[in-house]
Amino acid sequence: MITLDAVQVCYGAAVALRSLTGSVAGGEWLGVIGPNGAGKTTLLQAIAGQVSYSGRVEVCGQPTSGLSRRTLARYVAYVPQNPMLPPEMLVSDYVLLGRTPHIGYLRVETDADRRIAAELIGRLALSEMAGRALRTLSGGELQRLVLARALAQQAPVLLLDEPTSALDLGRRVDALELVDELRRERSLTVVSAVHDLTLAGQFADRLLLLDGGVTVADGPPRAVLRDDILRDHFGPAVEVITTADGDRAVYSRRQPRPVPPAPGA
Amino acid sequence: MTSAARRPAADAPDPGLPSAAAGPPSLASALVPPAARAGGADGDAGAQKASLATQAATGAERAAAVETADRDRPAISRIRPGRPLAIAAAALVVAMVVGVLVGPAGLPAATVGQALLARMPWHPALSVPAIDVAIVWQIRLPRVILGALVGAMLAGGGAAYQGVVRTPLADPYLLGVAAGAGLVATLNIVSGASSGLLPATAFAGAAIAVTVTYVLGTSAGRDIGSPGIGGTAASIVLAGVAIAALFTAVQEYLQQQSSQQLQQIYAWILGELSQASWSDVVLIVPYTAISAALLIAHRRLLDVLQVGEAEASSLGVNVARLRLTVVAAATLGTAAAVAVSGLIGFVGIIVPHTVRLTAGASYRIVLPVSMVGGAAFLVLADIAARTVQAPAEVPLTVITATIGAPFFLFVLRSRRTRSDLS
Numbered sequence: 140m141i142t143l144d145a146v147q148v149c150y151g152a153a154v155a156l157r158s159l160t161g162s163v164a165g166g167e168w169l170g171v172i173g174p175n176g177a178g179k180t181t182l183l184q185a186i187a188g189q190v191s192y193s194g195r196v197e198v199c200g201q202p203t204s205g206l207s208r209r210t211l212a213r214y215v216a217y218v219p220q221n222p223m224l225p226p227e228m229l230v231s232d233y234v235l236l237g238r239t240p241h242i243g244y245l246r247v248e249t250d251a252d253r254r255i256a257a258e259l260i261g262r263l264a265l266s267e268m269a270g271r272a273l274r275t276l277s278g279g280e281l282q283r284l285v286l287a288r289a290l291a292q293q294a295p296v297l298l299l300d301e302p303t304s305a306l307d308l309g310r311r312v313d314a315l316e317l318v319d320e321l322r323r324e325r326s327l328t329v330v331s332a333v334h335d336l337t338l339a340g341q342f343a344d345r346l347l348l349l350d351g352g353v354t355v356a357d358g359p360p361r362a363v364l365r366d367d368i369l370r371d372h373f374g375p376a377v378e379v380i381t382t383a384d385g386d387r388a389v390y391s392r393r394q395p396r397p398v399p400p401a402p403g404a
Numbered sequence: 405m406t407s408a409a410r411r412p413a414a415d416a417p418d419p420g421l422p423s424a425a426a427g428p429p430s431l432a433s434a435l436v437p438p439a440a441r442a443g444g445a446d447g448d449a450g451a452q453k454a455s456l457a458t459q460a461a462t463g464a465e466r467a468a469a470v471e472t473a474d475r476d477r478p479a480i481s482r483i484r485p486g487r488p489l490a491i492a493a494a495a496l497v498v499a500m501v502v503g504v505l506v507g508p509a510g511l512p513a514a515t516v517g518q519a520l521l522a523r524m525p526w527h528p529a530l531s532v533p534a535i536d537v538a539i540v541w542q543i544r545l546p547r548v549i550l551g552a553l554v555g556a557m558l559a560g561g562g563a564a565y566q567g568v569v570r571t572p573l574a575d576p577y578l579l580g581v582a583a584g585a586g587l588v589a590t591l592n593i594v595s596g597a598s599s600g601l602l603p604a605t606a607f608a609g610a611a612i613a614v615t616v617t618y619v620l621g622t623s624a625g626r627d628i629g630s631p632g633i634g635g636t637a638a639s640i641v642l643a644g645v646a647i648a649a650l651f652t653a654v655q656e657y658l659q660q661q662s663s664q665q666l667q668q669i670y671a672w673i674l675g676e677l678s679q680a681s682w683s684d685v686v687l688i689v690p691y692t693a694i695s696a697a698l699l700i701a702h703r704r705l706l707d708v709l710q711v712g713e714a715e716a717s718s719l720g721v722n723v724a725r726l727r728l729t730v731v732a733a734a735t736l737g738t739a740a741a742v743a744v745s746g747l748i749g750f751v752g753i754i755v756p757h758t759v760r761l762t763a764g765a766s767y768r769i770v771l772p773v774s775m776v777g778g779a780a781f782l783v784l785a786d787i788a789a790r791t792v793q794a795p796a797e798v799p800l801t802v803i804t805a806t807i808g809a810p811f812f813l814f815v816l817r818s819r820r821t822r823s824d825l826s
Contacts, residue, residue, distance in 0.1 A: 188718075189714060208721065208722055209720035210720075211720070212719055212720030213720070215718075216718075217718040219714065219715060223711045223712040224711075225711065225765065227760070227764075228765060228766070229766075231480040232483065233711075236708055236711060236719060237719070239716075239719040239720050239721060240719060242704070244705075245701045245702065245704075245705075246704075247704050248482075248704075253479075253480045253482075256480055257479065260480075269480065292719070
């Protein structure tokens with residue numbers, strides 16, 4: 140579904156992605172993990188055509204550099220880490236923005252576009268707030284709203300940059316469960332950057348560990364979420380625990396600190 | 405419907421939905437909108453139905469969807485400026501009628517009516533003095549129409565600039581239109597060239613200033629952040645500030661050097677319609693028509709741009725082309741307005757924001773309603789400009805600011821105390 144061949148992205152002198160090669164199968168969920176500055180966001184932006192890169196990115200067998208923005212937006216839906224949410228825009232209007240790649244230049248939405256948006260608003264449990272302004276929504280509602288807009292693009296590839304960073308723990312699992320359901324229901328290929336390694340391991344079919352713009356590990360979660368691999372890139376305090384269900388939980392141990400001398404001693 | 409098979413699943417209690425976020429709405433709570441639930445809590449089923457019917461007034465389709473319990477398929481209504489546009493149009497008609505009726509000549513309304521008829525192709529036999537016909541047709545009518553065109557362009561241009569650079573403080577003069585036109589108009593006056601050249605030279609000055617701003621701003625923006633996307637809008641605004649400061653400095657120097665023409669320069673800078681003639685109207689009609697048509701045509705894309713340049717681009721919008729087209733269209737209209745009326749402040753900021761606060765934030769509403777509302781506002785301001793100190797005239801900017809600023813503050817304040825779900 141997605142093929143990367145020697146993809147390299149530079150910001151001035153800094154190399155954000157160094158000759159990255161790899162592929163994502165149709166229907167697969169690839170979790171991109173790595174420390175801050177590893178190149179996770181840049182990788183997603185390269186697939187979405189949002190940064191200039193050297194090398195080759197193919198989506199559905201088509202090199203994306205040869206596609207117009209509009210055509211690319213019909214193949215790839217991209218949800219950035221902090222989407223801009225115009226506070227006065229209405230929920231239904233925001234979801235309709237996702238139809239943009241299917242609407243001709245200077246044209247407006249058709250009834251079919253409105254039906255698709257309405258279906259998604261219902262599917263993502265936003266019906267009650269369809270006529271409300273974005274500023275009245277909670278964090279969890281906004282998360283579903285942004286997903287609804289991306290799904291309205293009806294693109295086979297969904298790129299999510301830290302889709303859960305603004306949510307509390309319970310909502311994070313809910314949001315990722317929803318993504319998982321939707322990708323099965325609509326046979327989507329999902330690539331997401333995830334900070335939370337435990338969640339990444341629970342939901343992704345495969346994990347890609349980046350550091351310094353280079354792939355350092357690539358494989359099923361249980362092969363990547365290992366003490367020895369993670370400690371090299373996230374620091375020596377990282378520890379992986381295997382739960383009773385076989386899930387990998389990753390946490391960072393607190394360093395023991397010397398006991399301060401008693402006051403007055 | 406391809407999704408028909410999925411619908412029962414969405415209606416049933418669904419463990420996978422992010423339940424806690426909104427609470428998987430129980431069927432009962434999904435059926436009754438929050439307002440109706442609050443209002444009909446103590447009523448019987450009939451009362452609740454009545455309260456549902458009240459909801460229908462705000463959107464017949466939506467209420468129908470509620471009643472058929474089709475909660476996963478809410479009807480999304482088209483965004484139409486409808487009522488606000490009708491109100492603005494009514495205000496414009498009233499303003500224009502008053503504008504033609506009022507003037508220092510003190511003609512009675514009946515005389516004005518007869519004078520208007522006198523130039524129509526078919527009219528009853530009338531005995532109106534030729535001088536009255538001339539006052540109405542050669543002085544008042546072109547002035548009212550010119551005022552409407554100028555107001556429409558300034559308000560529409562302001563709305564468009566605010567959309568394209570996503571800055572609420574943007575006004576049509578943001579990118580140097582005023583400074584460029586002001587400098588060249590001052591040069592024109594100081595050099596003693598024919599004042600008939602003023603519109604053309606002011607238009608050229610405005611166009612030159614905006615072009616310089618745009619070229620410098622976009623080329624600087626390319627180096628900030630991701631290519632062509634990152635901070636382009638911001639760097640265009642900054643380039644506009646710099647160009648405006650430069651041009652204004654030169655203009656003020658020229659003005660200070662030629663004190664004998666100071667009053668003439670000031671009259672132009674503070675905006676006036678007292679010299680309005682049919683030739684001015686004819687001069688700017690093509691520009692205003694092109695500008696208005698282009699801006700209205702881009703109304704949906706301006707809505708898309710509200711999610712930022714990067715996201716608009718990921719939705720398939722060619723942001724650079726959109727920005728260039730909208731800026732060019734807005735500048736064309738604004739420069740034409742400046743050319744015939746000088747610099748009239750505040751219209752381009754106050755009118756679009758009033759529309760946003762009262763009618764809706766979508767550009768499908770903001771653009772047309774601002775244009776019609778701006779036309780009405782400027783015609784009214786011009787009536788005040790020529791009556792409060794008659795027979796002398798007060799500069800238009802003085803009027804637009806003294807009427808506009810308190811009115812805008814009132815709108816801002818009443819909006820803050822209103823409920824969210826209006």
